[in-house]
Amino acid sequence: MAPKPARQPLNGWAFALAVMVVLPVSLIAVIWIAAQIARDQWVWSQCVFWVPAWMMCAVFAFGAWVARRSFGTPLPARVLCIALTAVTVWSAARFLRHDVGWQPVAASATSDDVVISHWNPQWPGDHALACGRALVEVMGDVAIISGPGSMFRTAAREEWLPDGMRSVDLGVVAIASRLPIVECRVLCHESMPRIGTVWLAWMVVQSPTGAPIHILAVDMPSAPWVARGRLANAVHDVLRRVALPAAPDVVVGDFNCTPGSWVIAELANGCSPAPPWRASGWLCTFERPWALLRIDQMLAGGRLAWRGYRTFDLGFSEHRAQQGVLTSPRLEK
Incomplete structure (x- = not known):
């Protein structure tokens, strides 16, 4: 041949x-x-x-x-x-x-799991009620809403918030939960020269096992001309001044940076995102409807284990919503 x-x-x-x-x-x-x-x-x-x-x-x-x-x-x-x-x-x-999850079918939550969702509706006004009704479909046990706008004003909230769910609106962020809310407060809301506004909020809910779940909700500046390395240094200083009450079990929010960022490393506190084999579908969250960047993050600590993670297009805002299915932490005796 x-x-x-x-x-x-x-x-x-x-x-x-x-x-x-x-x-x-x-x-x-x-x-x-x-x-x-x-x-x-x-x-x-x-x-x-x-x-x-x-x-x-x-x-x-x-x-x-x-x-x-x-x-x-x-x-x-x-x-x-x-x-x-x-x-x-x-x-x-x-x-x-x-950017993509490997699970062919999204994980279903069991009675021992906790479903946590997060969405940035970007301060809705006239369409706050429509945003609330869209969120109901994916909110799970605990929903963290960055920039809730008018969603939690009495007239709108009574129209869309399901019965049995508690809510607290802190202005920059709100929480709606089927689980008891133990603590909810803003740790920091600071405008930094040449960087932008950073806020951190601390939330604690009681899991089905009775153990507390500590949630650190965050929002970072979005300006693309601000180097995230510089922002990470500023966040480091903020965390040192604030002194978190405990190690967070979940860190969630609009990070305005992509996986691997120095900012995520600074905020993680030992938490990590869902591995791709525990996620499903398209994971990028911005800019809806053709999301190409994963700038909204959900990280979980060692007391919780990932069972599933996915994102949703709710039809409003430039951000997709994100939802995580996590095992409940054990009650320490």
């Missing part, structure tokens, strides 16, 4: 066109790798870090294909092709790790 002839490199205009494709893609790959290392430490790196991984995967895959088809088999061409293929795999892995 005759050996397969080696692929010949392109010549002339076709080669020039291939170079015009591969060189920019290679430069983008170098910048993207640097941004994955720096994450959102600086403005330039966070702008690259925020680009959806599936987009970068498509760009790198195309560059690797062009390099493979155009430059033949010399060693430099092989190295370039392998490098672009590796970056393609890296970006695909980031997409699969953070």
